[in-house]
Amino acid sequence: MRTLALWLALGLGYASALTAQVQDFGKAYSFAERTPATKLESTIDTLLPSLVKVHGASGLATIEAFATGVIVSKQGHVLTLDQIMLQPERTRVVLYDGSVHQATLLPPDPKLGVRLLKIDPALVQGELRPLWPPAEIDAQFRSGQFVVSLGNCFRLAEFSEKVSATFGVVVGRANTALRYRMSDVKYDGDVILTDACNNPGHQGGGLFTLDGRWIGLNLRLLDSKETNTMLSAAIPTRDLLPYLDERIHGKARSEVATSKEKAWFGAVLFDQAGRQSPPAYVERVLAGSPAAQLGLRNDDMIVRLDDFSIRTCREFREILGKFAAGQKVKVTWKRGNEVLTGEVELQKEPTK
Amino acid sequence: MMLALLSVVGLFQDPIAAVRADESRRVEVVARCAPAVCSVMAMDAPGGGSGVVFDPRGYVLTNFHVVGSPDEGYRPPEPSLPAAELEAWRQENLPCGSAHYRNKKVGMPDGELYEAVVLGIDPGSDLAVLRLLPKCSGQTWPFCGLGDSDRLLVGETVFAMGNPFLLATDFTPTVTFGIVSGTHRYQEGQGQRVMVYPDCIQVDAPVNPGNSGGPLFNERGEVVGINGRISIGDRGRVNVGVGFAIASNQIANFLGDLLAGRHAEHGTLDMSAWFMSARSDGGEGSGPRQRGVYVQQMFKDSVAAKAGVGLGDEITRFDGNEVRSANQLATLVGVLPAGAWVTLWHRPAGDGGAFGDERRTLLQLSRLDTGSSQDGSGEDARLASRAERRLATQALLARWPAIEEKVAAVHWQRIAPDGSKVAVFAHGERLRLELPDRVLVRTADGQGFAREGDKVRELSADEAERVRREWLANTLAWPLAPATERLRDSVLLGGVHVHGAPALRFSLPGDGECEAWFFRDGTPAGFACRDPLRRARVEWHVRGDQVRVVVDGAIESGWSGSVRRTGPVDEAWFRREG
Secondary structure, three states, rough: OHHHHHHHHHHHHHHHHHHHHHHHEEEEEOOOOOOOOOOOHHHHHHHHHHHHEOOOOOOOOOOOOEEEEEEEOOOOOOOOOOOOOOOOOOOEEEEOOOOOOOOEEOOOOOOOOOOEEEEHHHHHHOOOOOOOOOOOOOOOOOOEEEEEEEEEOOOOOOOOOOOOOEEEEEEEEEEEHHHEOOOOOOOOEEEEEEEEOOOOOOOEEEEEEEOOEEEEOOOOOOOEEOEEEEEEEEEEEHHHHHHHHHHHHHHOOOOHHHHEOEOOOOOOOOOOOOOOOOOOOOEEEOOOHHHHHHHHOOOEEEEEEOOOEEEOOOHHHHHOOEEEOOOOEEEEEEOOOOOEEEEEEOOOOOOO | OHHHHHHHHHOOOOOHHHHHHHHHHHHHHHHHHHHEEEEEHHHHHHOOOEEEEOOOOEEEOOOOOHOOOOOOOOOOOOOOOOOHHHHHHHHHOOOOOOOOOOEEEEOOOOOOOOEEEEEEEHHHHEEEEEEEEEOOOOOOOOOOOEEHHHHHHOOOOOEEEOOHHHHHOOOOEEEEEEEEEEEEEEEEEEOOOOOOEEEEEEOOOOOOOOOOEEEEEEEOEEEEEEEEEEOOOOOOOOOOOOOOEEEEEHHHHHHHHHOOOOOOOOOOOOEEEEHHHHEEOOOHHHHHOEEEEEEEEOOOHHHHOOOOOOOOOOEEEEEOOOOOOOOHHHHHHHHOOOOEEEEEEEEEEOOOHHHOOOOHHHHHHHHOOOOHHHHHHOOOOHHHHHHHHHHHHHHHHHOOOOOOOOEEEEEEEEEEEEEEEEEEEOOOOEEEOOOOOOOEEOOOOOOEOOOOOOEEEEEOHHHHHHHHHHHHHHHHHOOOOOOOHOOOOEEEEEEEOOOEEEEEEEEEEOOOOOOEEEEEEEEEEEEEEEEOOEEEEEEEEOOOOOEEEEOOOOOEEEOEEEEEEEEOOOOHHHOOOO
C-alpha cells in the first residue's frame, strides 16, 4: 500500500512538472486539472469524493446493473435506491479513488424505497467523506432554485473516473400520487422535481444546491406510460433521516405510520370480480360511517381522496390504505352530472 | 442573524445587477461566436449538420458523419487545356487519392450559402475539415479559434451552437447552455473502430440531431469541442441531457493532417484489450482490490511487445500521465496520431503476482486499422490538391505572430550521445556546422570549406549537400523574421507529434527530401531530411530544450540539451583562415 501511495505521489509530481513545461507551448495532452474557479466548479469538486458508483447483479437486459450511492457515515454506510440488482455477495461499491469494495446489504426501508449498503472502512485508503448529517436538515428547496445533480448516468464513469454532473432548477414539489401511473416508485411522499437531467444509472445519486447542501436522493427517471413524458425527481433528504438514524445510530423510529390504525370509510363499492377493476361506484353506505356522514348515496362515483385521483375500486382501496383512522380526508364524488365535495374524519372499523 | 444578513448583503450588493452582468456577458459571447457557426449540408443525403469556422480564411471543422462518404466515380471537372498544361493543372489541382467528394454546401449565419471543399477526414474519430470557396478574392470569415480543452472542469458553463433539426432556414445558429458533466470520457465506436470518441467532453447542454459538427464553446467563446453524439434513453434520437463533444486538444493533434488533406490515422499500441484487474491481497476475498491497469491481450509483433512489454504487466504511466483506468489509457492512446513517439512506464509481471521495478520504454504508435481506409491511405493519398495545401500553408502562416526582430545570427547547440557538442551558427545564406569530428562551413556564395583538426580543405560533394540541407531545413537555425518568407511556396505535408505536442510539416524546395517542422504558434519543432553523410533519413524532434533524433525510423538515444540563441554575427564563424 505504501509503495502504491508513493507511485501516486511520483506520478502526480511528474504530471505537474509536465504541465509547467507545457504551458510555454500551449497545447499538449494532460490529465492534470486546473483548480476550480467558480462556485459551481468548487461545489462539485468538493462533493464528488462523497459519491460512489454502485454495481450489482445483472443478467437481464432490462435491469441495469449500475447505480450511484452517497456515503453517509464514516463507518462505511452508503445510501442508495433499493433495487433488484442489489443482491447479497454481488454488490460492489467503487469509491472516488477507484477502489472497489464488497458491500453488505442492510435492510431496506420499504416505504422510502431506499437501502443502506456497508463497506469495511478499515479497507479504505484515507478517510471516507460522508455527507450525513447535512449542515441544515431543514434546508428548504424552493422552485426556481439552482441545483446540481450528480450520478453515474449510462455508466459513463468507471473506477476513478468522475460521475456525471447535470445542472438545472427545482421545478416544483409533487406528491407521488402520480405513482399510480408510473413504474416502480416505492416512495409515496413529496418529491423534488427538477429539470437537471436524470438518466439510467443516476438513481441513488445526490441532488445539491449550488453551495453544496444535499437536498435529495435521485429517484429513477419517472416515466408516464400514459403521456410518454419523463421527469427527474429526488426524495428530500430530510425524509431519509428516520431511516438513517435507525440503521446507522440505532435510534428507534418515532413514526406514526407503524402505530396507525387502519382507516374505515364505510362505503361498499360495486366491485365485480374481474380482470379490470370497475370505477368506484358506491353500492351501499353503512350507517354511522364517515361515508354516511358525508351524505354519500347509492350510485355515487368516488373520484378523489385528497389529492389522489381515483379511477377504480382497486385504486380506492390502495389510496385509503395510506390513511389512518382519525385523519381528515377530502372526498370528491360524482352524482349524475354534479361533482360534490366534502371533508370527513376517518374512523376505526367498528368491531362486530 | 443580523451579522449574517449584513455579510450576505456585502457579498452581493445588488444580486439583480450581478445576474444582469452575467447575462450581458453571456449575450456578448454568444453574439461574438454565432457568426462563425455554420450549417453543413452534404447535398446527397437528407438532413445536415453544423460546423464552425476556425480560421479566417474559411476553414471549417465538422463531423465526418456530416460530410458522408466519398462520391463513387466522381472526378472534379477539368478545364480544356493543351495536354501538357492539363497535366500540370492536374498535378496542382486534383487530389492525389482515389477518394473524391462532391462539393458540400455551407450556410453562414448572415444567410449566405457557400460551396465548400472537403479537405481532410478522420473517420476514426468523426472529424472533417472543409474550406469555404470565397465569393470574392481575399474574402475572410468571422471565426472562433480552438481553446484548451484540458482546462475544462466539471461544472464549468459551456454553450453548444448549431442547427438542430435544421430549424433555421436562414442558418442563424441555435444556442443551448449547460455545464460540463464529465471530462475525458471514452466512448466506443461503431463497428470497426470508426467513430470512436476517445476523449470527449460530456455536457448537459441540449444537443440534438443537426447539432452534429457544431462547436462547443467555453465561457470565453473559444471552441473547446465539436458536438458529435449523444447518449439516448429508450426514446429515440433526442436529447436526454447527455451530449458528447470531441475535445479540441484531440482535434489539434490531427489538424495538420486534416488541413493537408490526409486521411487522419490514429495510433495504437496493439494491445488489444486492457482491464483494471481485481487482484485482491488475499485471493478472491473481500479485501481491497489493488488498482491497476494490466495488459490482458497483445499481439506478439505489436510495438509494445517489441519494446519489452509483456502479458500481465502493469501499465503505470503514459506520456507523463499516471494511468488510473483502462478507459484513461484508451483515451491517452486514442487521441494520438499513428507514428507518434510515446513514453510508456510499466512494471513487468513476475511470479506469484509480484511485479518488477518500473521500466520506461519509448515506442512509436502503430496505425490503428479503422477498416475505413479503402479510399486511400498513406503519404500519397490525399483529398486535398497541392493548390489546396499551399493555401493551407498560407492560412497557417498568417496566424503566426509577426516578429519584428531584425535579422540576427542564430546559434543552436545540442549534446551528442558521446557527450560532444554539435552546433550550428547561421546568418543569412551562411552556415557553420560543428560536428564531433569536423566543421563544415557554407559561405554566402553557396560554396564552403571543411576543417578537420587544423586542416582546412574543400567540401566533398556529400559534405556540401549535408551543409546545404542543414541550411535549408534546420528550422532551429532559421533566422526568426523571414521564416514565413522561406515557406512562401511550401506545401503542407501533414502533422507530426513532437514531444507530446502537435506540429506541422512543410515541404521545402528541392528533391522533396527536406521538411521543415513548426508548432502552430510558429515555434520551430525540428526538421527532417536525408543526411548524405549518414546515408539515412534523420528527423530532429525539438521542443524547448528537449531533443530527440530518429534515424530511419529508430530512436537514436542519448541526444540532449537543445539550446537556441540569437545574437550578433561573429565573422570568425565563417572565416576560412585561423
